[in-house]
Amino acid sequence: MKYKIVEFNITNYRSISILKVTPGSNNFMTICGSNNVGKTNFLRALRLFFNPEVENFDAESDIPYHISEGSRGQGYAITLKGRIRELESGQEYIITQSFTEKLGVKEISLKGKKGTENLTEKEIRTFLQKNFKFFLVEASNVNIPKLVSEIVNEEILPLGLDQRRGRDQKDSLEKLNEFISQSKIAVEKIELQLTKIFKGLLQNVDSIDSNDWKLKIKFPEYLYLREAISNMIEFTLFDTNERKLETKGSGIQRTILLSLIQYVNSKTRKDVIWAIDEPEAFLQAGLQKSLYSNLLEQSEKNQIIITTHSHFFINVDDLSNTFLFEGTKELKEYSRKAGFLFYKLNTNIFVGSAFEKAQKIKENFGIGRNDSWEIMPFNILVEGQEDKDLLISLMKAFQIPIPNILIAGGVNKYPGYLQFVNDYCSELEYKPKVLALFDKDPAGRSEYNSLRSKTYRNIEVKCEYIIRYDGGTHNDIELEDFIYPELLFKAVGKLLRKEKFNQIKAADRRKRTFPAYDRKPVLDFITEMCRANNEDKAEINFNNLGMKLFLSKTVCNEIDKTDLKELNTLYPNVKVFLKQIATTFG
Template identity: 65%
Template sequence: MKYRIDEFNIKNFRSISQIKIRPNKDENLLTICGSNNVGKTNFLRALYLFFHPIKENFSAKKDIPYHISEGSMGLGFVTTLKAKITEISTGKTYNITQKFTERKGEKQVDILGKIDRENLTQKEVIDFLNKNFKFFLIEASNVNIPKLVSEIVNEEILPIGLDKRRGKAQQESLEKLTEFIDKSKEAVGKIENEITKIFKDILKDVNTIDSDDWKLKINFPEYNYLREAISNMINFTLFDTNQRELETKGSGIQRTILLSLIQYVNKKTKKDVIWAIDEPEAFLQADLQKSLFNRLKDEATRNKIIVTTHSHFFIDLNSLKNTFLFAGTKELKEYSRKPGLVFHKLNTIVINGSDYEKATNIKKHFGIKRNDSWEIFPYNIVVEGQEDKDLFIALFNKFDLPIPNVLVAGGVDKYKGYLQFIEDMCSELSFKPKLKIIFDKDGAGKSQYNTLKNKTFKNFTTECLFIIRFDGKTYDNIELEDFIYPDLIFNATNKLLRKKGYKSIRKSDREKRCLASYDRKPILECLNDFTTQNNEDKHPMDFNTMSSKLFLSDKICKEISTTDLTEQMKNFPKVEEFLTQIASG
């Protein structure tokens, strides 16, 4: 591609009040997902309008948001589209603004543009778009194969040098007409063979379809008309045991033909082709969806492809920078011009966040549960228990670090079996995940660490790490609780003690934590000792039990989210260093 779209802004278009998308500059495949009626298709339609900015393509009744067109009729009665486009080879930047409005049936399109700081006229902007871009919008409800065929026919068949003056060819000799037909059929045959080859190559990825049973055929019927009618007379036929028009075939096969046409057009044009495809997975079985997505990724190395989807097969977990999750909001609006009427202001928004947070929201949207391909992300950390996961995520949030995918093995002794389970789950992934495995530095943790530190797996890579102490001291018998700031541990412990009717741990006890007699002890053993000393008349407490750990974890997580930890962060920087180390792959 010669050009890159760095930014696209939409204001007051259908369900979109205002939205800004900044695609990742290194990727040409952009994916939009979200529930029904949140504005995914409207985003594609706005792009179509931007690349075809003519009056006929705009209708205030359809395109101005309803609450404005029927309610305010004020200054907001205009659709504004803006784009920042960069010429890749030179770095020149085109900033283009288009405004569409309609008053008393009169439509108006105002277009402003700049190359860097140089102003462009409206005509120069339109010429720039027409000369350098070819934009196709394929809506889910209308594959519109005939339109694509027309594009191919007009570019590949008609410029064969005949019929240069309309009408005159009708008076030419029968020999000239026959020559014209023969040459046209020859051109059609070449197109037919090339697209059939692409189509059959796609079907090789689908076990349930024998590619040898199918081929594409372009019917070239007898006719008495010339250039103006040719593209309308030609139709595509999927040939199996008989020749029948494409519309009689299943929608899934039609979508596969669409991919064949995409590949064909991309190869033939010198312009930057942008394909906006609404729900390409529609009517396709799972293996065809996977195959189609992989093919689209391949095509996106040469041209821009934008898809909306409801299928997790069209989400690339290995790269979510160009995946956008849309959501919709609704706001009640009243206008003085329409007393007594309440309008719903619909607005499309983009859900942002780290790759993990974005993927988690997408999982929730798609209803993806455990034991599917989305259990494993490109980068993951593995911890022993759920309380460990909760503590890490609370700390990641506190330090404003990206949250990785955290997997729970169910105990250090289950690490080996859990990793084998992950190995099986990863067997069909299109990427090779990385797992950082966190071990307590106690007896059980060191034993499993030594077993797994040099073990290799076919379908993922691993890195084994011991948890550190909050102050960075490298003693043995360090557990996750020793990583947590001591004050958080003591505060949570006192809540549990008060709940059970025990005396709290005193300030003087807290100060003993770093004395020689306690310094090398795990914090949970210190809690047992301090509680026993202060409650000799009570039954000894054991903070190593699962119920106690879960209680402490819950209280610590809440305190992390609500308490100012600036002092602890300053005094014990090793905590943030370790979290930063494991937050990113």
Template identity: 25%
Template structure:
């Protein structure tokens, strides 16, 4: 499940209830000490009070409780709730109707209350639809005797057929029908989570701004969990056997180090080795985990703590790329405080790309002062933090999006991302850097022309803050503007609003800026030629891949076949002119030809 919204009350700088909407990748911006970190710590404590416990200073008012209220969403919400509850309530007894009382517009709403410092929640509740009349309230938690009294007092007729009077859910069903007929109002009420729905919540990892392994307790626990589990399963009788186990542990940890090293080498070519070596004291299970680097000129690996903070951040960039691979299919919330700290702007871009990849299957919330990070986030995914007697949070709605973007500009000083060159009479906005490279390749193959010879191609054509600013800026510039977007039709089942948003973006662009075009297929990868994929990935058999449809969601298919997004440019580069003509719709070819002519 993913967090759609968190409401915070009486926590740190927040006195009265403050709501914060959350997306797959959200940015919290604001001045120092405005309360950005409150959001991260509130989410961490809500999801895992054991590791992110509450202390006295966390209470805004020590005499009142801290309350976190979170709205969760999931593409298969009813199915996962059913799997959790069906052991207690059978389908035949009215499980479907019972589940509907938990679901509010495709979400569930959960509340955790903390009245004193420590690692334990005082109260855990879930919102349920219920009647506001005391006689008909809490029906699911009344005894059979209490239900029978309501039936008798109101002369409610229950059919004898089927379960009839023997089914509690059956009784509740007919009592509810009677109460609705009578005009009793329904409202939302929080009830104790006796079904342990909280076990469905995602895991959480928090990375503070002074990131280092000494602060990253989750790195330590996650890295040694498999070691501890393995150790607990094995005998402790023989020293020789323990040495074998130690060797296996060290080999496993070094495999992880080697993977991270391969990513980290992209940013520092002199890196020779990354060493992750557990310090094992069997009586203590695992004592510690050390990370060491060996660069050119180093006789031995040197502890990361002896390196500068910039290297720690580079390690974080590499580690997030590693996590993106390792945790595919898992549901984890990553909370990151000021990821740009100590990073060169180019490394910020690398980390941002790693976080975007990670957010495809997980959820990420960052605090930032960086235009690079905030600018790459959709306006609806930016939370502006201010102090107004208490910490308050502002966010965009469809009606306020334009005004809100300029508030972000005032806060962070975001400016157009690219300088204009007078030789360009046309500007083409595309969604990302890979799209810019791919369309350049396509034009070279189709027309034997360099797209960028006369056209400025800007990878800011999505719905990010950056693209909003750039397009608004360039509108006043007298250039001919073009926009080329994915249709996202393949996302219609997982996210029905996304194709509509893309289509509306094209309509708005055509009305206000220039000429826009949305692909017929879901995205550029939908235009891979099947035969090229089969040649590119040797393990695929001839004619194993089909031509992709317009509204086909390829995420699971690509995962199953081992087709990786990072290979997209090389795949397109392997395609011939004839193959492009076979997969591209004529309207797209005409659109590109108009731009390049």
């Protein structure tokens, strides 16, 4: 390891307005925090910094919502600034990058210094490309094509296949056959080394026999031109049935990822920076412990930055290189589109003593209790914390026994989370049951259709859509449509009074049952009615994530202090549905 990031600054990137991170003395950095506070965005900003190309900058996603939607054509900019130290000499490089888009044209400018010496853009790009490899492994992606591509491109393609263009395809295929013959010798060596590393990682895991597995790289049956090879080569975990990698459990795939990390680290001459989003995703406890230990060992040679929700990856005794990200909400008004309000989400780092940080982490993420990972005989799986809070509040109010409620962190994570639960339960003497609860919006319907007929070896899964408070089951029903309208409108009223807006009139609320509005999602309806009653004020978009979180918290507070007997008489389907999902397997 020749270089180290000693400071990284972000301005106006996704949920991050201003953020400065100064890594500690060791090379293993941990970022923790609740969902939607910007942990993954920090890793993505680092990826953009080490790959400052136009195609890697997506203004629609990367520019913060309050700027991209608020400024409406004024132009905007992301600034990333890194301080990188050469370890042997102590010489420091300070590189500042600016990413902008004006009238649809993307621009990137680079400025930098080596000590007091100014660097040109070409020198900056050469410095980053020549000395660093940056890999981002996101939590929802257990596939590893990028790492395989790196191995293929650097160790196989240079063996004899040239880069000629415009030649006859037959001539190219003859060269390709020669290339494959030479490559198979190199592949066998790669397979042996990777299998040795992989088996070593599994030796201390009681539930897995390392002798049952080996890694294998297979060439495609049909051969095309050179530029397609790295995408065609198939990486397979070989068992007695020789099934493909994607048929294996997510935990095994994550362990293969660690094998590739070790392999790439041992082969490259560049400094490799690994950014791993939730490395614990879908791993059983034994593999989480093993992975953490091995990542620490690998960090002796390379910088490793992870985000996590698992206590296995947080050393509470030494939090010097652990950063607790927090999110704050700020009500903002569009600057270009008159009459539109939304909540701006900001990412911040908790500041306090080591003791205060430890207490905050334990309080927020359950370190010590670890209750988020416990699997009970019956469980309900929901998207986020607000879903869990609402179900608990309602079940408490109706004295319905509260089941174990698991949080996946988004409906797109249901498949991976269920696979994790399945792997986790492999040694249990009983077969836990999981009810997966879905919104009936497009994303929810897609995942529902994908999972409703899927079976698992170690768990029993059923899928269920949320209903509307009046029993409606049509499309586009979301969690907010399940809430008693009186409580939801009361929460909306509190916000409107706070912002000195006119309330939604009773006559307008009754329009909810009109044919024109009956099947409209309730937050769309509320946004429209609020606009109609406040034409002289900025519009509030109640579908904004910050608004949803505010309404959820306010509604839960109202449920806790409200006698629901009258509401239950008006809308009996809410209680019936709660009893139904609580006894689905009963």
